[in-house]
Amino acid sequence: MRFLSLPDELLIEILSRLPAQAIASSLSSCRALHAQSAAVWQAACSRRWPQWAAIAAEPGAQWRRQYELLSLREAEAGCLPSVAAIRKVQKSVTERHRSILTEWLCEVSFDWDLDSTVVFKAVAYLDHYLSTHAVEQLSRFQLLGLACLRAAMGDARKPAALDEHAKKMDPANFAYISDDTYTADEVEAQTQVIVGLVPEHLKRSPNTKMFLRSFWYRATLKEVVHADEMHIYTLASFFVQLALLDTACSGYAPSLLAAAALSVSLEAYGKQPWPVVLQQFGSYLPAELEPVKRRLADLQATQAAEQLRPIWRGLHEQHSYPEYEAEWRRAILIFSCASRAHLAPPPSGCDGTAAQGSSAVPSSGSAGTDSPAAPAPQDTATPMLVD
Incomplete structure (x- = not known):
């Protein structure tokens, strides 16, 4: 009881220093503390990851979720190969x-x-x-x-x-x-x-595809994209699978690779590459993604993937989204051959295919294949909406 009689500021300060499980247990077991829940998790985040306070403090921030996401990022580092x-x-x-x-x-x-x-x-x-x-x-x-x-x-x-x-x-x-x-x-x-x-x-440990699914769920939930814009998600999925072929990419945190792949795909289709709602959810600043995005773009330009590319192309040539025909044609072009040509975002007012000057899909005999410099590799349960 003496503890509960302390000033709110001191209560928050003390609770924020506890391990996550102890914080959750304290807040859930005492009705008097429940009102301080958001403030306690915010203080815990700010204490443990002060550099993320600006991101998490955006309107609509869920501080406990932010704490969990940042904790998960820390845990990823222990799962990476050297x-x-x-x-x-x-x-x-x-x-x-x-x-x-x-x-x-x-x-x-x-x-x-x-x-x-x-x-x-x-x-x-x-x-x-x-x-x-x-x-x-x-x-x-x-x-x-x-x-x-x-x-x-x-x-x-x-x-x-x-x-x-x-x-x-x-x-x-x-x-x-x-x-x-x-x-x-x-x-x-x-x-x-x-x-x-x-x-x-x-x-x-969650892997890159799991994180990508979670980011996509967040993007649709917050209306960054429409749920039917599956060409964006599919292109990002291609990039993360292409990254599996690259040894250097195995040194990057799965959440970072997933965030970068989705950002590349969003940008390729003229969307905001990494809006605030995804920064909050993914706990990455746009600048952190840029080196990884360049690595993925380099892989798209240089990785022949002569077996993988035809698989991706064959799987997605016949899609069920006629309202996004031009966008799917552009995705097929990217799947079909190693090239940087179709990654640039379309000019304002133009669809991606028209911006490239052609809407034709290469013949099946095209070079390459179908169906995704990053920061130095480290040596050291999310909603499942789509495949």
Whole structure:
């Protein structure tokens, strides 16, 4: 009772210094403190992340949500592989080999109709392994990729589809797609190595596609975009998957990559690249995204992705949004070949395709493929609206 008799300013100051769980417990267990909830979370945010006060203080800020988002960003850093370590540890496996393997894993995920987040989890497991264990024989590298995918599928399984999932998880299926280069027993053994190696915090950590879904949900909720403007979300999804092929991108926080990819896509279609409502939700300033956006633009200009691009193009050539025909044609152009040409935002009053001087979609024989300098890579549950 003496504690509750303290001045409000002192109560807020004391509570804001507690760990998050203790703050939440105190505020929920005492009706007298509940009125101070927003002020306590605001003080906690300002104390722990003073540089974010200006963003979170915008109208409509939800301070507890802001605290949770900033805490999640801190946790991401502990899940990132060391790009420098990968480059130092691996002697037989080059970055080109990794790019080929990750592109193939993306193909498998499409062929097997897996949830699109699974391949991101699999590549995170792969990079964790590569940063700590040398692959002595290049001939075993594909086996490692298969094991990472299988482990990721196991961690992402949903109870409602256990029977179907069990069939896909059969190690014989993985041996088969390797053209029987490996046996089912080898797949099972390597999977167990990965399962034992990957730390629990990495298994639970949200990946880039999860963050992108969450940012898109926020963008539609706050009317940054209309829900039917799926060309914007789809282009951002392409960019984050293209980034899987790039070793350097594995050193960037998943939330940062997702935010940058959505920003590139918004800008490409003449939208405000990173409005305040997304700054609040994502806790990134526009300036922080710019180096990552340049990296993604460079990948679009240089990454042939000769297997991945045709998949994306084939999936989205026949869409169900006739009111956005020009915008979808432009997305298909970006999917179809490695080029920077169609990323520039359209001139005011022009649609994206007209701005490029052509509305034709390249023939299927076009160079490239279909279906996404960043800050130095670090060494160190969101709504699911769309796929």
